[in-house]
Every structure is written in C-alpha cells, then in structure tokens.
Amino acid sequence: xxxxDTMGGVxxxxxxxxxxxxxxxxxxxxxxxxxxxxxxxxxxxxxxMGILVMISANHFLTLYLGLELLSLSLYALVALDRDSARAxxxxxxxxxxxxxxxxxxxxGMSMIYGxxxxxxxxxxxxxxxxxxxxxxxxxxxxVFLVSGMxxxxxxxxxxxxxxxVYHGAPTAMTLIIGSAPKLAAFAMAMRxxxxxxxxxxxxxxxxxxxxxxxxxxxxxxxxxxxTNIKRMLAYSTISHMGFMLLGLLAGVVNGNWLNAxxxxxxxxxxxxxxxxxxxxxxxxxxxxxxxxxxxxxLEDFKGLNTRSPWFAFIMLLLMFSLAGVPPTVxxxxxxxxxxxxxAANMTWLAVVAVLFSxxxxxxxxxxxxLMYFDEPVDTTPIAPSLDMSVLISINGLAxxxxxxxxxxxxxxxxxxxxxx
Amino acid sequence: MTSAPWLSLTIWIPILxxxxxxxxxxxxxxxxxxxxxxxxxxxxxxxxxxxxxxxTQTSAMQFVELTPWIPRFNIRYNxxxxxxxxxxxxxxxxxxxxVVLAGWESIKRRVAQYMAAFLIMSGLLNGVFAALDAxxxxxFFEATLIPMYLVIGVWGGPNRVYxxxxxxxxxxxxxxxxxxxxxxxxxxxxxxxxxxxxHKLPLAMIPQLLLFVAFFLxxxxxxxxxxxxxxxxxxxxxxxxxxxAVLAAILLKLGAYGFIRFSLPVLPDASHALAGFMITLxxxxxxxxxxxxxxxxxxxxxxxxxSIAHMGFVTLxxxxxxxxxxEGALVQMVSHGFVSxxxxxxxxxxxxxxxxxxxxxxxxxxxxxxxxxxxxxLFALANSGLPATSGxxxxxxxxxxxxxxxxxxxxxxxxxxxxxxxxxxxxYKRVIFGAVANERVAKLQDIGAREFLVxxxxxxxxxxxxxxxxxxxxxxxxxxxxxxxxxxxxxx
Numbered sequence: 084x085x086x087x088d089t090m091g092g093v094x095x096x097x098x099x100x101x102x103x104x105x106x107x108x109x110x111x112x113x114x115x116x117x118x119x120x121x122x123x124x125x126x127x128x129x130x131x132m133g134i135l136v137m138i139s140a141n142h143f144l145t146l147y148l149g150l151e152l153l154s155l156s157l158y159a160l161v162a163l164d165r166d167s168a169r170a171x172x173x174x175x176x177x178x179x180x181x182x183x184x185x186x187x188x189x190x191g192m193s194m195i196y197g198x199x200x201x202x203x204x205x206x207x208x209x210x211x212x213x214x215x216x217x218x219x220x221x222x223x224x225x226v227f228l229v230s231g232m233x234x235x236x237x238x239x240x241x242x243x244x245x246x247x248v249y250h251g252a253p254t255a256m257t258l259i260i261g262s263a264p265k266l267a268a269f270a271m272a273m274r275x276x277x278x279x280x281x282x283x284x285x286x287x288x289x290x291x292x293x294x295x296x297x298x299x300x301x302x303x304x305x306x307x308x309x310t311n312i313k314r315m316l317a318y319s320t321i322s323h324m325g326f327m328l329l330g331l332l333a334g335v336v337n338g339n340w341l342n343a344x345x346x347x348x349x350x351x352x353x354x355x356x357x358x359x360x361x362x363x364x365x366x367x368x369x370x371x372x373x374x375x376x377x378x379x380x381l382e383d384f385k386g387l388n389t390r391s392p393w394f395a396f397i398m399l400l401l402m403f404s405l406a407g408v409p410p411t412v413x414x415x416x417x418x419x420x421x422x423x424x425x426a427a428n429m430t431w432l433a434v435v436a437v438l439f440s441x442x443x444x445x446x447x448x449x450x451x452x453l454m455y456f457d458e459p460v461d462t463t464p465i466a467p468s469l470d471m472s473v474l475i476s477i478n479g480l481a482x483x484x485x486x487x488x489x490x491x492x493x494x495x496x497x498x499x500x501x502x503x
Numbered sequence: 504m505t506s507a508p509w510l511s512l513t514i515w516i517p518i519l520x521x522x523x524x525x526x527x528x529x530x531x532x533x534x535x536x537x538x539x540x541x542x543x544x545x546x547x548x549x550x551x552x553x554x555x556x557x558x559t560q561t562s563a564m565q566f567v568e569l570t571p572w573i574p575r576f577n578i579r580y581n582x583x584x585x586x587x588x589x590x591x592x593x594x595x596x597x598x599x600x601x602v603v604l605a606g607w608e609s610i611k612r613r614v615a616q617y618m619a620a621f622l623i624m625s626g627l628l629n630g631v632f633a634a635l636d637a638x639x640x641x642x643f644f645e646a647t648l649i650p651m652y653l654v655i656g657v658w659g660g661p662n663r664v665y666x667x668x669x670x671x672x673x674x675x676x677x678x679x680x681x682x683x684x685x686x687x688x689x690x691x692x693x694x695x696x697x698x699x700x701x702h703k704l705p706l707a708m709i710p711q712l713l714l715f716v717a718f719f720l721x722x723x724x725x726x727x728x729x730x731x732x733x734x735x736x737x738x739x740x741x742x743x744x745x746x747x748a749v750l751a752a753i754l755l756k757l758g759a760y761g762f763i764r765f766s767l768p769v770l771p772d773a774s775h776a777l778a779g780f781m782i783t784l785x786x787x788x789x790x791x792x793x794x795x796x797x798x799x800x801x802x803x804x805x806x807x808x809x810s811i812a813h814m815g816f817v818t819l820x821x822x823x824x825x826x827x828x829x830e831g832a833l834v835q836m837v838s839h840g841f842v843s844x845x846x847x848x849x850x851x852x853x854x855x856x857x858x859x860x861x862x863x864x865x866x867x868x869x870x871x872x873x874x875x876x877x878x879x880x881l882f883a884l885a886n887s888g889l890p891a892t893s894g895x896x897x898x899x900x901x902x903x904x905x906x907x908x909x910x911x912x913x914x915x916x917x918x919x920x921x922x923x924x925x926x927x928x929x930x931y932k933r934v935i936f937g938a939v940a941n942e943r944v945a946k947l948q949d950i951g952a953r954e955f956l957v958x959x960x961x962x963x964x965x966x967x968x969x970x971x972x973x974x975x976x977x978x979x980x981x982x983x984x985x986x987x988x989x990x991x992x993x994x995x
Contacts, residue, residue, distance in 0.1 A: 388657075392525075392616070403649060408675075409642040415573075418638075418682070422576065425686040433686070437679035444675055448652070448668055456656040456664055493575040 084203070086141040089499035090273065090351070094138045094266045097355050101263040101362060102131050107474050108366040109255030111467065115374040116253065118163055126163070127259065130156035134263050138270040141278075143192040143202040146271060150188070150235070153267060154181050157260055161252040173251025180234065180244040188231025194224030195280075204279040211282045225283055228275055229290050236268045236324045239297035246305075249317035254372060254379065257313055258365040261320060262358045269354040272331060277347060278503065284335040291332040292432065298325025299439040306446045313379050315446060316364055319405060322443055326420060327353045329436055333423040346423035348500040352493055356404075356416040356485070363401040363478040370394065370467050370475060384450055386459025394465065395454045397479030404482045406447040407440050412485035412492075419493065509556075510566050510582040512549040513592055513629045517542055517599065521622030524615045532614040536607055539618035543600040546625060550596040553589055559977050562586065562985030564635060564699070572639070577694050581636040586982030587763055587833065588632045590975065591756055594840045595632070597964075598752045599625040602745040604957045605848050609744065609855045610658065617658060620650040621745060628753050632760065637685045637696045640764075644757060645678055651746065651754065659741040666734075666741035673724050673734040681721035681761075684714045688769070702768045705994050711773035718766045725758025728818060729788045732811045739807035740860070744851025747803060751810050751843035756836050759817045763829070763986070767821065771990045774822070781822040786915050788815025793922030797929065802853075802860045805930055806846045809886060812919060813839045819916060820901040823908040824990060829983050830976055831900025837975060838885070838893035838968060845882040845961040849875070852954055853934075856947055862933050866940030871947040876935045878950075878958045883931040885965045887924035893968035894923075 106127070113119040133153030140146035158181065162174035196202055198220040199210035210216060230241060237245040249257045276287055302322025309315035330350025334343040371378030371387075378384075388395040404413030417440065424433045467475075485492055520542025527535045558565060564583030572580040584592065602621050610617045627650070630643035648671055656667035689696055692704045706714070724731045735755075739747050767774050774781075789812050796808035813835065820832025852875060853868070854860055869876035885892035888899075898919065906913030939945050950958070968975060 388613075388616075399649075408649065409645045414642070414645070418686075419576070421683065422686050422689065425683070426690050430683065430687065433683050434680070437683055441672065441676050441679055445668070445672060448671055451652070452656060452664055452668065455653055456667070490573045490575055493573065497575060 084142045084145050085139050087139060089502040091139045091270070093495060093499045094270050094351075095135050097358065098131065098134045098138070098263040098266050101266070101358055102127065102259075104362050104366070104474060104478065105255070105259050105262060107470050108258060108362070108369050111471065112253075112255050112369045112372055116164065118253065118255075123160070123163060126156045126160050130160065130259065131263065134267040137267040140271075140274060141204045143196070143204065146204075146274065147185070147189060147192065149267070150271070151185060153264060154185065157256075157264070160256045160259060161248060163256070164253050167253070169251045170253055170256075173248045176251075177244055177248045184231050184234030184241070186231075187227050187234065191224045191227030191229075191231060194220050194227065198224060204274055207279045208281065211280065221283065222286055225280060225286055226290070228280075229287055229294075232268070232272055232275065233294055235271065236265075236328075237321055238294045238324050238328065239301045239321060242298065242301065242321045245321055246314050246317040249320070250311060250314045254313065254365060254368050254377065258362065258369065261316070261361045261365060265324070265354055265358055265361075269327070269351065273347065273351075276331065277334065281335065288332045288335070291328045295325045295328040295332065296432070296435060298322055298328070299436060303439045303443040306443070309446075310381055311379055312368055312381050312384070312450070313365075315381070316361070319443070319446070320361070322439065323353075323357050323405075326417070326436060326440075327357070329424055329432065330420040333427040333429060336427045342423050342426050344497060344501045345426065348493075348497040349419035349423055351500060352419050352496040353416040355492065355496065356412050359478065359485075360401055360404045360413060360482060363397070363475060363482065364405065366471075366475045366478060367394065367398050367401065370471060371465065373463070381450065381453060382460060384453045385457040385461075387454040389459050390462065391465045393476070397476060398454060399451055400479045400482050402447040402450050404486070406444040408444070410486045411482050412489055413482070414486065415489040415493065507552070508568050509549055509552050510568055510584065510592075510629075510633045513546060513553070513596060514582075514626045514633065516549055516626070517546040517622040517629070518626035520545070521619040521626065524622070525619045527615045529612070529614060532611075535615045535618055536603075539603050539622060540600070542622050543596075543603045543625070546622075546629075547596040547600055550592050550629070553584060554593055554978070557584075557586075557589055557978060559586070560981060562981040565589075567635075572636075576638070576689075576696070578638040578696050579636045580639060581697065582633040583635045584633055586979035587986070588760065589978060590833070590837050591632045591753070591760065591840075592629050594756075594837055595625060595628045595753045598749060598840065598844050601844065601848070601957050601960065602748055604953060605748065605851060606743070606745045607953055609851065613657065617654070617745075620654050621749065624650040624654075624749065628757070631757055635698050637688070637698055637701070639696075640698070641678070641682060641685060645675075647754065647757075648674055651750065654746040655738055655742045658743040658746070661741075662737070663741040666737040669734045670738040673731070677721035677724040680717040684717035687714065698764065698769075701765075702989065704769070706770065706772075708772060708776075708995060711770045711994070712776065715766060715770050715773035715777060718761065718770070722758040722761035722766065723784075725761065726755060726814045726818060727758065727811060728784050728815070729792060729811070732788070732792070735811060736804050736807040739810075739847075740801060740803045744847060744854065747847040747851075748844040751806070751847055752840040755810060755814055756840065759814065759821070759832070759836055762818065762821055763833075768986060768989055770994075772993055772995055774990070775824070778822045778824070782819060782912060785815045785819035785822070786912065788812055789819065789916055789919050790922070793919060793926065796926040797922065799926075800862055802850045802862055802930060802934070803847070805862075805926060806843065806850065809846075809923065809926060810839070810843050812923070813843070816898060816901050816916065816919065819912075820897075820904060823904050823912070824987065825904050825907055826983055826987060827900050827907065828904030829987065830979055831897050831902075831904055833897075833979055833983070834893075834900060834968075834972060834975060835897025838897050838965070841961055841964045841968070842882055842885045842892075842894055845958065845965065846886060848957060848961070849879045849882060852950060852958075857943055862930060864940070865934040865944060866937045867935075867944055868947065869935045870939050871944060872949040874955065875950045875958075878955075878962055879931065879935065881962050881965060883927045885969070886927045888920050891966070891969045893965045893972075895969055896972045
C-alpha cells in the first residue's frame with residue numbers, strides 16, 4: 084500500500100520545504116487580501132498531506148486517494164477568494180477538468196486491474212512480467228493512465244487548464260499549484276510507469292515522446308505571446324514538464340536498462356530544480372504585489388533594477404535558470420536530461436529540445452530586458468517583510484550556488500533513484 | 504613561482520572584484536572606479552607569470568590544475584594553457600584594464616554595475632581560454648553572454664534592446680547545438696568531458712561531419728563568419744565603447760579559439776573534408792565584407808565590418824593547414840585584439856565629445872585634436888595592415904601560407920591589403936583631414952591624460968608586435984607544430 088524509500092524521502096523533504104517557503108512568500112499577500120485565515124492553512128496542509136501520500140503510494144487506491152486529497156484541496160484554495168469572479172471561474176475550470184482527469188486515471192487503473200487482477204503496484208509489475216495478461220486491455224489501461232497523468236502534469240494536449248488556472252487564481256495559490264504538486268506528479272509517474280509498468284516501457288515511451296515534443300512546442304511558442312507574467316510562467320511550466328518527460332522516456336532502450344538510473348534521476352533533478360526556480364519566480368510576483376495591486380503584468384517588472392538592484396539580480400538569476408543558461412542550476416537540469424537522451428541514441432529529440440529551449444530563452448530574456456533596460460513606470464518603494472526578503476534571496480542565490488556546485492543535489496537524486 | 508594556481512587567479516580575481524563593487528551605489532562612483540581599476544590591474548598582474556613562466560619548448564598543457572567538480576558526470580575543474588591559449592589570457596587581462604580606464608568618465612549611470620559586468624566578463628573569458636574540460640568551457644562560454652547582454656542593453660545606444668536580444672539568441676542557438684555535440688562526444692568517449700581525451704578519440708566520418716556542423720554553428724556565429732555575421736554590426740553599433748572593444752578584441756576570438764581547440768583536433772577528417780567550404784566562407788568574408796565596409800557611413804559599423812573581414816583571415820589561416828597559416832591566424836587574432844579595441848576606443852573618444860558616429864558629421868578633426876589624430880593614424884595604418892604594425896605580421900603570414908596552399912586563394916586573400924587600406928584610410932581621411940567641417944568640430948578638446956594613456960598603451964602594443972613579433976610567435980611554435988602533426992593523422 085505504502086512504501087518508504089529514499090526517493091520518497093527526498094521528494095517529501097522537498098515538498099515540505101516548498102510548502103514552508105510558500106507560507107512565507109504568501110503571508111503579506113494573503114493578509115492584504117483578507118485570506119490569511121483558518122481555511123487557508125487547513126486546505127494547504129491537506130494538500131501537503133495529499134502530496135505526501137501520493138509520493139509514497141504503492142497501490143492504485145492509495146495513489147488515487149492522495150491525488151484526490153491534493154486536488155480537492157487545491158480546487159478549494161483557488162476558490163478561496165470567493166468574491167473574485169476570475170478566481171471562481173478558474174476554480175470551476177480546474178475542478179471540471181481535474182475531475183475528468185481523475186476519471187481517466189481511475190478508468191485506466193480499473194482496466195489494469197482487470198488485466199492483472201491486482202491494485203498493488205509491485206504486484207502489477209510482477210503480474211505483467213510473469214502472468215502474461217491480456218495485452219490489449221493492458222495497453223488501453225495504459226493510455227488512460229498516461230492521459231490522466233498528463234492532465235495532472237499539465238502537458239500538451241492535456242494542458243488547457245494550466246494557463247487559465249495559473250492566471251485566474253490568486254498569485255499565492257498559483258505559487259502553491261506550481262510548486263510542490265509537481266513533485267507529487269513526478270512521483271506518480273515514477274510509481275505508475277517505472278515501478279508498475281516498466282515492461283510496457285516501449286508503449287508508454289512513444290506516448291511520452293509525443294507529449295514531450297508537443298509540450299515544448301506549444302509551451303514555448305505560446306509563452307512568447309503572453310503579456311501577463313502568471314500566464315507566461317504557466318506556459319513555461321508546460322514546456323518544462325515536457326522537458327522533464329524527456330528524462331522519463333530515455334530510461335529503457337530496447338530492453339536495455341543501463342541508462343535507467345541516469346535518466347530517471349535526471350528527471351527527478353529536473354523537477355526539484357524546477358520547483359526551486361518556480362518558487363522564486365512566483366515569489367517575486369508576490370513580492371512586487373501589494374494591497375490593491377497585483378504585479379502580474381510583464382510591464383510591472385519594468386525598471387526593477389532602478390527600484391531595487393538586489394531583487395532585480397535575484398529575478399535575473401531565476402530567469403536565466405529557467406532559460407537554462409549557466410552558471411545557474413537550470414543549465415545542469417537540462418544537461419542531465421539531455422545526457423541520457425544522447426546515450427539512448429535519441430539525438431534528434433535532444434536537438435528538438437535544445438531548439439525549443441532557444442525559443443524559450445526569448446521570453447525569459449524579455450523579463451530581464453524589462454528589469455534592466457527599461458525605466459520604471461511604477462516607482463512605489465518595494466518594502467517586503469524581512470523574512471520574505473531573506474528567504475527569496477536565499478532562494479535566488481541557491482539557484483546560483485547549486486549552479487556552481489550541482490554535485491550534491493545530483494548525487495542525491497541519483498542515489499535515491501538507484502535505491503529503487 | 505609556478506606553484507601558485509595562476510590560472511585560477513586570473514579567473515577568480517576579476518570576478519571577485521566585480522562582485523565586490525556591486526555593493527556600491529552610484530554615490531560612490533569614484534571608489535567604484537578605483538576598486539575596479541585595482542581589480543583589473545590585479546588580474547593583469549596574476550596573468551603575467553603565465554608568460555614569464557611559460558615553457559616554449561613543449562606543446563603539453565602548462566599550469567595545469569585539476570580537481571573533480573561534478574563527479575556525477577565526470578566533469579572536472581581542469582585548467583591549463585598551451586601556446587595557443589596563453590596569449591589570449593594576457594590579451595584579455597590587458598584589454599580589461601583599458602576598458603575600465605576608457606569607461607572612467609563616459610559612464611555616469613550605474614557605474615558599479617558597468618564595471619562589475621566587465622570585470623566578471625574578464626574572469627569568465629579567461630576561464631574559456633583556460634578550460635580543458637569541455638563542460639567547464641561551455642559554462643564559461645555561455646556565462647559570458649549574461650554580462651555582455653546587460654552591457655549592450657543597459658548602456659547601449661537607441662536600438663540597444665534589439666541588438667542585445669539578437670546577440671544573445673544568435674549565440675545561444677550555436678552553443679546549444681554545441682552542447683548536444685559535447686554530450687555526444689561524452690557518450691562516445693565512455694564518459695569523459697576532457698578535451699584532450701577527445702583529441703585522441705577515433706570517430707567515423709559521418710559523426711565527424713555532423714559534429715563539425717554543430718561546432719561550426721556555435722563558433723561561426725561567434726567569429727562571426729559570413730553569412731551568420733549579421734548580429735555583429737548591430738551589437739557593435741549599439742554597445743557602449745567598452746562593450747564594443749571587448750566584443751571585438753576578445754569575444755570574437757572565442758569562436759576562432761573554438762575552431763582550433765575543438766573542430767580541428769577533435770574532427771581532423773571532417774576539417775580536411777570541409778576545408779574548401781570553410782576557405783570559401785572565409786574568402787567571402789575577406790572580399791565581400793571588405794567591400795561592404797567601404798560603403799558604411801557609420802564609423803562603428805565600418806569597424807565592425809572590418810572586424811568580420813579580419814576574422815575571415817583567421818579562419819582562412821586555420822583551414823589551409825600549414826604552419827604559416829595557423830601561426831599567422833593566431834598572430835592576427837592577437838593583433839586584431841589590439842587594433843580593433845583601439846579603433847573602437849578612438850571612435851569612443853570622438854563619440855564622447857560629439858555624440859555622433861556618423862562620418863559625415865566629422866571632418867578636419869586633426870586641426871583641433873592633433874594628438875588624437877596621430878595616434879588614430881597609427882591604428883588606422885595597423886588596421887589596413889601596413890608593415891611595422893601588428894596588423895601586417897599576421898596578414899602577411901596567412902597570405903604566405905595561402906600562397907603555399909593555392910595561388911588563387913592567396914591572391915584573393917591578398918586583396919584585403921587593398922580593401923583594408925581603402926575603407927580604413929578613406930574613413931580616416933574623411934573624419935580627420937580636410938577643413939574643419941562644422942562648429943562642433945571646431946570646439947573639440949584634444950584627448951586628456953587618461954585617454955592618452957589608454958591609446959598610447961595600445962599604440963605601444965601595436966608597434967611592438969609589428970616590429971618584433973618574436974616574443975609572440977615563439978610561444979606558439981611548439982603547440983602549433985603539435986597541432987599540425989595531429990591534424991595530419993586520420994582518426995577514421
């Protein structure tokens with residue numbers, strides 16, 4: 084039902100840190116908007132619990148339970164600002180599409196149950212390897228499973244909810260949705276695809292190739308057209324999740340497992356780095372917001388270097404990390420995903436991936452351009468609370484420090500995957 | 504003497520000084536300038552032992568430093584220089600001092616960030632030339648984009664945003680493909696990013712050709728070679744004076760250095776197979792871009808095009824595969840570092856006073872700025888490749904090498920002596936000589952002590968290298984010979 088392993092431990096630890104950081108970043112924002120109250124904490128902690136359950140689930144039902152706990156808490160969190168029409172609309176969209184995804188996932192699980200006669204993930208793996216179950220039912224189940232998962236990860240063509248929800252939700256909630264749940268989604272993919280259905284790798288790898296390429300294309304191209312930073316970061320999420328899938332799909336080549344630990348640990352490293360960087364980026368949006376003002380347009384970043392050189396520098400690091408430019412850690416995330424791709428002889432996919440990251444670099448550069456090359460429109464002094472300034476500085480500098488010394492985190496991911 | 508980690512010092516001293524000045528605001532501009540100058544001088548000082556302690560008899564890497572960095576991917580902090588790279592570290596450290604001095608008064612806004620960008624860039628560039636681990640090379644290579652992007656975008660001219668973004672994306676396109684190529688080589692070499700290991704790695708023809716294309720895109724954009732040169736005139740025109748000087752003097756060398764460090768030794772067979780292609784592109788740069796330069800009305804654009812033409816000489820020298828060609832190309836790289844920096848600084852001197860780069864706005868500057876006019880005369884002559892200046896040595900050697908290789912290639916290359924003289928001296932004539940063109944020229948002040956010092960140092964370098972190139976060429980002999988021998992052996 085439930086496994087305690089190193090991968091789970093590391094991911095849970097990261098999820099705890101992400102949620103703690105979220106609390107610090109969103110305090111001022113939510114207080115200004117009258118949302119810093121009981122329900123928020125209860126829902127956030129339930130969401131965290133859902134994440135933890137998902138990370139350690141080794142049984143279809145446990146996994147589903149964790150997922151629903153997480154999703155339902157998030158739906159409510161998005162709608163917490165109940166007088167905001169935009170947030171309510173976002174919550175509704177999120178709920179409808181999320182419920183559909185859960186349905187797909189559940190349907191997939193039921194088919195796999197039908198084929199293998201068990202809901203326990205390790206038993207499923209054993210049954211597929213030894214009992215020779217009905218391949219057609221199994222493949223159908225797999226398709227539904229992957230679709231449901233793709234919904235939760237937000238990869239194309241199951242990405243529709245991401246921009247609307249990221250945009251519509253209060254920024255603090257966007258921060259929550261964009262950070263720790265990605266760790267859970269990665270864990271879900273690992274548990275289902277790698278630990279449960281590795282023998283079907285040939286089938287799901289092809290699906291992931293399509294999902295990954297489409298996500299990188301749509302995510303990066305659509306992000307260019309955005310004028311709202313939350314929407315832009317939403318499309319950037321889509322492209323990053325697509326990139327992460329590249330790590331998952333390069334693990335097994337022609338039945339050869341040599342590459343597996345490299346590839347899966349690369350995907351894990353990518354997700355952890357992504358969460359770290361996203362926390363900082365949305366944190367910066369929160370930092371610039373104040374009572375009655377949402378700093379959610381790209382314009383609001385104009386001249387940040389004049390207003391506050393330090394925070395502009397932190398945002399610069401975060402943006403270059405998302406773009407994957409060394410010496411920030413985002414580069415090593417890309418590097419470690421590309422390496423197994425090359426080793427798996429999928430050079431064309433690596434070339435596609437780097438070409439789309441080139442397109443992606445454009446819109447991150449635009450933020451840097453706005454901050455450094457333009458003059459400020461809004462000259463209100465930026466006065467974040469001390470805890471927030473300290474934490475966001477640590478967050479930004481961590482992106483740089485891990486970029487100069489990435490070994491520790493890489494090794495941690497590698498060993499936790501190796502231990503599976 | 505040789506026990507200290509000189510290479511690490513040349514990288515990290517400027518970077519640390521750069522980070523240190525960042526804490527100051529514009530109110531402390533004077534202190535910022537002083538600290539930056541100390542940082543640049545310290546960077547130059549620690550690079551001098553690299554020359555004095557250099558053993559010219561060996562082609563092996565010297566001043567080697569080796570520590571594991573990212574064991575997960577077997578990436579190592581591996582530094583070292585040979586006769587090919589050592590001169591560029593010296594050149595870079597030298598140019599950094601001049602750039603700090605040149606921006607002394609003309610930069611008034613965000614002085615600390617300006618100085619920091621140049622000092623950090625200087626350290627990173629030293630890192631590129633010293634790196635013996637491909638991933639370390641890549642990290643330094645890419646990281647230089649960030650300060651340069653900011654320098655062009657923050658302190659640049661009216662069209663700076665376009666130029667900065669174009670510069671960044673053009674370079675990133677090439678380098679991302681290079682990253683894929685690196686990972687391919689990592690896989691083929693059984694998990695090593697060591698450049699020297701790759702030199703020995705046998706590779707079949709098809710992979711060699713594909714890798715060559717990837718490297719070509721990365722380095723040709725940087726050089727820049729025709730037809731991927733279009734970012735350079737934009738970047739140069741919009742960049743502030745110091746930015747243009749570093750861009751021309753050092754950043755362009757990264758591309759050429761990449762060819763000689765990666766393309767040639769790692770892919771000798773593909774290099775031989777595609778030499779004709781490379782020579783053709785180089786000759787187009789020399790002849791066609793030379794003609795384009797003549798037509799320019801903007802001084803910075805003219806020098807930018809002249810840079811492309813001169814760098815065409817460098818790639819030409821590399822791909823004719825003889826000692827004259829390769830050594831000539833390296834000499835040309837160093838010389839172009841001095842001359843192009845000097846030319847851009849000269850334009851900067853005039854721009855600071857007139858706020859115009861338009862040739863038509865000038866005329867008769869010699870009447871009001873005689874000291875400046877005579878120094879610029881020397882650089883103009885060096886740019887056109889006159890004997891006794893540094894510009895002559897490299898061009899002459901490359902032309903010699905080209906003639907040995909093929910008469911017509913040599914002949915076409917030699918036309919640069921005509922075109923180079925035409926565009927440089929014609930510009931010089933229009934700007935400096937003649938009657939005083941307008942009132943603003945009549946009011947010009949001649950250069951002050953600081954400007955004189957900067958240009959005089961460069962003048963000494965240009966003349967010294969032109970009259971007595973031996974100290975520069977003797978450093979590279981052993982390494983170039985080893986490279987040519989290595990190139991003669993097939994890896995198939």
